Amino acid sequence: MHLSINGVVRELTPDPIESLADTLRTRLHLTGTKVSCERGECGSCTVLLNGRVVYACLTITNACEGAEVTTIEGLAVPGGLHPVQRAFIDHDAVQCGFCTPGQVLAAVALLAATPVPDESEIRRAMSGNLCRCGTYPRIVAAIRAAAGQVQEPSHAG
Amino acid sequence: MPADPTRRFVTTTIEIEGREETKVVEMPDRAMEPWDDGVRLDIVGQPVPRVDARDKVTGSAVYTVDRWLPGMLYAVLVRSNIPRGRAKVINLDDARRVPGFVDAIVFDDLPKDGKPIRAGGVRFLDPDISYAGQPLACVCAESLKQARAAARRVHIEYDAEPFAATAAQAVAPGAPSVRSRGGNVSRSSPMIAARGDADSALAGADVVVRIRCTTPSALHSAMEPHGAVAEWRGDQVTIHEGTQGIFAVRDEVAAALGMPKSHVRVVMDHMGGGFGAKNHAGAHTYAAALLARRTGRPVRCILERAAEQSDAGHRAPATIDVALGAERDGRLTAIVADALVDQGISGWESSTTKIFHELYACPNVKTTETFAYTNTHAMAAFRGPGHTEGAFALERAMDELARTLGMDPLALRVANYAAHDQEKSRPYSGGNLKGCLEEGARRFGWADRQNRGQIRFSQTESTAAASGLRKIESDPDSGHVKRGFGLAAQIWPAGGGPPAYATVRIHPDGSVDVLSGTQDLGTGARTILAQVAAEALGAKLADVRVILGDTERTPFAPNSWGSMTTPSVAPAVRMAAEEAREQLVEAASEILGIPVEHLTIRDGMVVPCTGAPAVPISDITAKLGEVTITGNGSRGPNQPGVGLMTFGAQFAEVEVDTWTGVVRVIRLTAVHDVGRVLNPLLARSQLEGGIIQGIGLALFEERIIDESLGVPLNAGLHEYKIPTMADIPEIDASCLDTVDTVANPVGARGLAEPPIIPTAPAIANAVADALGVQLNDLPLTPWRVLAALADL
Numbered sequence: 001m002h003l004s005i006n007g008v009v010r011e012l013t014p015d016p017i018e019s020l021a022d023t024l025r026t027r028l029h030l031t032g033t034k035v036s037c038e039r040g041e042c043g044s045c046t047v048l049l050n051g052r053v054v055y056a057c058l059t060i061t062n063a064c065e066g067a068e069v070t071t072i073e074g075l076a077v078p079g080g081l082h083p084v085q086r087a088f089i090d091h092d093a094v095q096c097g098f099c100t101p102g103q104v105l106a107a108v109a110l111l112a113a114t115p116v117p118d119e120s121e122i123r124r125a126m127s128g129n130l131c132r133c134g135t136y137p138r139i140v141a142a143i144r145a146a147a148g149q150v151q152e153p154s155h156a157g
Numbered sequence: 158m159p160a161d162p163t164r165r166f167v168t169t170t171i172e173i174e175g176r177e178e179t180k181v182v183e184m185p186d187r188a189m190e191p192w193d194d195g196v197r198l199d200i201v202g203q204p205v206p207r208v209d210a211r212d213k214v215t216g217s218a219v220y221t222v223d224r225w226l227p228g229m230l231y232a233v234l235v236r237s238n239i240p241r242g243r244a245k246v247i248n249l250d251d252a253r254r255v256p257g258f259v260d261a262i263v264f265d266d267l268p269k270d271g272k273p274i275r276a277g278g279v280r281f282l283d284p285d286i287s288y289a290g291q292p293l294a295c296v297c298a299e300s301l302k303q304a305r306a307a308a309r310r311v312h313i314e315y316d317a318e319p320f321a322a323t324a325a326q327a328v329a330p331g332a333p334s335v336r337s338r339g340g341n342v343s344r345s346s347p348m349i350a351a352r353g354d355a356d357s358a359l360a361g362a363d364v365v366v367r368i369r370c371t372t373p374s375a376l377h378s379a380m381e382p383h384g385a386v387a388e389w390r391g392d393q394v395t396i397h398e399g400t401q402g403i404f405a406v407r408d409e410v411a412a413a414l415g416m417p418k419s420h421v422r423v424v425m426d427h428m429g430g431g432f433g434a435k436n437h438a439g440a441h442t443y444a445a446a447l448l449a450r451r452t453g454r455p456v457r458c459i460l461e462r463a464a465e466q467s468d469a470g471h472r473a474p475a476t477i478d479v480a481l482g483a484e485r486d487g488r489l490t491a492i493v494a495d496a497l498v499d500q501g502i503s504g505w506e507s508s509t510t511k512i513f514h515e516l517y518a519c520p521n522v523k524t525t526e527t528f529a530y531t532n533t534h535a536m537a538a539f540r541g542p543g544h545t546e547g548a549f550a551l552e553r554a555m556d557e558l559a560r561t562l563g564m565d566p567l568a569l570r571v572a573n574y575a576a577h578d579q580e581k582s583r584p585y586s587g588g589n590l591k592g593c594l595e596e597g598a599r600r601f602g603w604a605d606r607q608n609r610g611q612i613r614f615s616q617t618e619s620t621a622a623a624s625g626l627r628k629i630e631s632d633p634d635s636g637h638v639k640r641g642f643g644l645a646a647q648i649w650p651a652g653g654g655p656p657a658y659a660t661v662r663i664h665p666d667g668s669v670d671v672l673s674g675t676q677d678l679g680t681g682a683r684t685i686l687a688q689v690a691a692e693a694l695g696a697k698l699a700d701v702r703v704i705l706g707d708t709e710r711t712p713f714a715p716n717s718w719g720s721m722t723t724p725s726v727a728p729a730v731r732m733a734a735e736e737a738r739e740q741l742v743e744a745a746s747e748i749l750g751i752p753v754e755h756l757t758i759r760d761g762m763v764v765p766c767t768g769a770p771a772v773p774i775s776d777i778t779a780k781l782g783e784v785t786i787t788g789n790g791s792r793g794p795n796q797p798g799v800g801l802m803t804f805g806a807q808f809a810e811v812e813v814d815t816w817t818g819v820v821r822v823i824r825l826t827a828v829h830d831v832g833r834v835l836n837p838l839l840a841r842s843q844l845e846g847g848i849i850q851g852i853g854l855a856l857f858e859e860r861i862i863d864e865s866l867g868v869p870l871n872a873g874l875h876e877y878k879i880p881t882m883a884d885i886p887e888i889d890a891s892c893l894d895t896v897d898t899v900a901n902p903v904g905a906r907g908l909a910e911p912p913i914i915p916t917a918p919a920i921a922n923a924v925a926d927a928l929g930v931q932l933n934d935l936p937l938t939p940w941r942v943l944a945a946l947a948d949l
Contacts, residue, residue, distance in 0.1 A: 032216020096679025
């Protein structure tokens with residue numbers, strides 16, 4: 001099968017029910033995608049599949065033939081950071097950082113769909129991404145700051 | 158610093174999470190001028206972004222779970238599904254037939270020389286079972302999928318025995334024996350502490366209130382589970398482990414495997430949260446190390462989420478009976494508390510009653526505390542252990558006292574302000590609970606809270622409507638949505654202490670390494686240590702790199718626990734940087750031909766006060782070439798006769814829906830006194846993080862054990878609820894502008910644990926205020942709220 005991952009087409013032979021998270025981490029060593037629960041409960045493994053947010057731990061790689069996948073490694077534009085990444089740094093929307101890749105990608109997808117979300121829209125869109133350190137108020141601040149200066153991720157469909 | 162310059166080694170006292178440790182430590186050979194209020198600091202105190210934030214937002218930060226080593230095997234622990242008894246047969250035959258299977262170990266395969274290995278409070282892989290989830294075997298295979306398949310095919314025959322799932326069951330007459338060795342309560346139980354004559358004072362008090370409070374087993378639930386990756390080279394092992402204490406893990410592994418400490422290297426770069434659960438080596442560590450030695454290949458053992466939520470530590474649940482006696486004017490005359498704490502199968506005595514002796518002025522205090530063992534997994538320190546549970550009971554009781562007296566809850570606390578350490582009759586190094594209460598009340602608008610509440614309400618309503626939530630009735634107090642306000646206070650030892658060491662070295666190009674064997678759990682330790690080093694050296698922050706977490710290559714620093722990293726390690730880093738700066742000035746003097754006393758270093762430049770042009774540090778170090786400037790620093794002893802405590806106060810506004818029982822926190826104000834804030838951006842994050850975990854403890858979080866089966870029922874992040882973004886109120890978190898150079902020359906105390914301590918009681922007090930009914934059992938779930946209302 002073929003997948004476009006961060007703009008590069010990959011030929012893969014995943015196991016029949018291999019998860020996309022497993023493919024990314026174990027097969028391709030793209031370890032920026034984190035796995036925390038493996039049951040779709042925490043959002044750590046959030047990636048963009050054709051521009052939509054999915055939990056990679058619940059996504060079967062074989063069902064993604066021809067899809068475009070954006071992981072955290074593919075988000076930064078050459079020579080710089082994605083505006084959402086920049087805002088996460090500036091507003092300290094990061095503590096341990098383990099949930100951060102998923103949070104950043106969920107925020108990117110939110111802003112692609114709703115360029116200037118209000119606070120309740122942010123809260124609803126981001127509620128599927130748990131953070132045990134409690135960076136939520138900073139994430140809200142970062143997303144608000146990034147709103148309006150965000151473009152479609154370069155590899156998303 | 159103790160005054161006597163002739164003594165090289167002195168005895169000092171350190172308080173870690175309520176435990177006092179006495180240590181003999183070497184006096185540093187350098188003195189540091191305290192960074193007092195008047196000292197100009199350019200980098201320390203600035204809200205600079207985290208130095209590792211870029212790595213974290215780009216996915217390039219490497220965690221233990223991201224370590225892939227060539228030839229690595231995957232190990233999975235096989236666990237008991239009964240709480241007590243014996244695994245009489247562990248049959249590995251089917252497991253061995255799974256494709257990819259490589260090796261397995263059970264208790265009989267462990268090294269027989271030396272003492273048995275202990276993990277999680279029991280013997281590693283002990284077939285004598287004392288809790289559900291206890292590891293009994295470990296299998297490893299070429300892939301994780303294969304290892305899991307093999308683990309499922311390990312067949313275990315059990316002899317089940319009676320068990321005790323709760324502390325009440327464990328201490329009841331005729332209770333089954335919980336442990337194979339030792340009784341059902343800890344050796345020091347009951348732990349009694351008293352001053353004055355509390356019983357008589359209570360009997361003679363004008364006003365007495367009595368309440369019983371319970372706090373739940375809360376699970377740390379770090380996003381990165383516990384895990385280790387082990388690799389042997391000859392007779393030496395390297396262990397990658399996401400731990401709060403690389404040296405603790407090293408020491409425990411060396412002891413368990415009978416190896417010199419020099420042959421065990423523990424490495425930790427980034428870790429996905431700890432919160433107290435990751436202070437020691439665990440079954441996963443020993444499994445990885447032993448299987449790697451047997452197979453000659455690297456082995457990783459990472460807990461699955463269900464194991465993380467059922468055998469990786471928890472906040473010990475407590476039942477606390479409190480009686481307060483007071484004069485009519487509100488002054489406390491007696492505090493009596495009796496606590497029963499459920500440790501699980503093992504743990505340390507994290508006192509829930511110590512705070513009763515500390516927080517408020519009272520001449521007569523008596524506490525009695527029993528630590529019971531139960532057939533559930535072992536407790537572990539969880540952010541503010543003991544004090545968080547105790548603060549809930551004490552602060553709930555204080556509010557009931559205020560209600561009984563018809564007194565404002567804030568006024569009652571101010572009336573009982575303790576300006577010094579009553580238990581040890583000594584002053585505090587700094588810190589000011591009264592200041593926190595007053596500033597918090599001002600920021601929250603406590604005096605005018607009813608009016609402010611109404612104003613705030615209309616905003617909440619519009620937010621709710623915009624988000625599509627059910628519209629709340631416009632007048633909460635006449636409708637089914639009730640509004641309430643509450644506050645609570647906090648005290649916590651956070652002074653740190655020795656030993657802690659650091660090295661600063663300057664490369665020929667002027668770039669700087671700071672080395673210290675501490676850990677950054679997500680706290681921001683890397684960043685504040687870089688700031689301290691840059692400040693003390695006169696370097697640019699961007700030129701400083703902080704290297705942590707390697708027992709072989711970084712000097713010793715303590716576990717990152719007890720809010721002690723900042724006050725322990727930052728002074729050592731400062732001293733190392735000052736020694737390097739002194740050498741740099743001397744070298745510059747020689748190279749530039751300017752006397753030492755005419756040179757200063759600031760912002761990466763060597764600046765002569767003679768009017769000669771400033772020279773970049775890199776020009777000096779380039780001329781030195783490989784002649785390397787290296788400074789060493791260590792943490793000096795704590796001053797005797799001083800209490801090193803943090804203080805804080807939090808104020809909450811809640812809405813309670815009396816139809817559904819749902820509690821919503823609307824806003825929360827926190828003011829803490831932690832001494833100098835080294836980085837206000839990161840400090841606010843840590844305060845908010847503690848408060849948000851406190852909201853979880855207040856409203857959602859409770860591990861549930863099926864009392865008939867003795868197994869946990871909610872070992873997952875769906876069933877065990879931690880706060881999500883939708884649950885978070887408006888939080889106003891800040892610190893008083895203080896500097897504590899009595900505590901250490903940097904002027905900072907710890908900040909990590911204090912913010913969780915008063916959150917749950919502040920919320921519960923607000924709920925009681927809203928409903929006019931006490932809720933003394935955490936978490937305040939809708940069911941508990943509705944039950945309390947039904948009892949009216």
